[in-house]
Amino acid sequence: MVYLTRLEHFNAAHKLYNPNWTPEKNEAMFGKCANENWHGHNYDLFVTIKGQVNEDTGFLFDVKKLSELIKVHVLEKLDHKNLNIDVDFMRGKMCSTENLAKAIWEQLAPHLPEEVKLHCIKLYETARIYVEYFGE
Numbered sequence: 168m169v170y171l172t173r174l175e176h177f178n179a180a181h182k183l184y185n186p187n188w189t190p191e192k193n194e195a196m197f198g199k200c201a202n203e204n205w206h207g208h209n210y211d212l213f214v215t216i217k218g219q220v221n222e223d224t225g226f227l228f229d230v231k232k233l234s235e236l237i238k239v240h241v242l243e244k245l246d247h248k249n250l251n252i253d254v255d256f257m258r259g260k261m262c263s264t265e266n267l268a269k270a271i272w273e274q275l276a277p278h279l280p281e282e283v284k285l286h287c288i289k290l291y292e293t294a295r296i297y298v299e300y301f302g303e
């Protein structure tokens with residue numbers, strides 16, 4: 168089994184705010200991340216796929232094609248967007264790094280060829296905070 172990773176990048180605005188809670192409870196839970204006028208992050212997205220190497224190409228999968236799939240199905244929906252407002256697949260969800268990593272998996276996995284499996288979505292929200300999601 169070979170694991171292959173592509174690093175992509177996007178930036179987006181969000182807030183951590185549960186609309187079912189009072190402003191005070193949100194402030195107590197999320198602090199400055201609950202600021203109603205949003206804040207932004209430069210996200211780094213590591214997409215790792217796994218499978219067998221094709222003898223003819225020497226590739227598990229062409230990383231340029233992987234990059235294009237990520238661009239079409241993920242980055243174009245997230246980059247320079249407000250995660251709470253603009254992104255259909257985040258609607259009704261808390262816009263945490265955990266939920267965003269899971270949602271990115273759900274967006275991307277169905278578009279990979281059958282012989283290639285998604286292994287991990289690793290999403291850095293800041294240089295010091297990241298989530299890894301393995302699909303379960």
Ligand SMILES: Nc1nc2c(c(=O)[nH]1)N=C([C@H](O)[C@H](O)COP(=O)(O)OP(=O)(O)OP(=O)(O)O)CN2
Pocket residue numbers: 183200206262263264265292293294295296
């Ligand atoms: N479990 C989670 N906890 C937190 C998340 C999250 O997605 N999952 N997100 C946040 C905020 O979005 C917040 O903006 C994180 O940024 P920040 O506090 O600036 O992060 P750093 O620790 O990297 O920066 P410092 O300047 O060192 O504080 C909060 N929690």
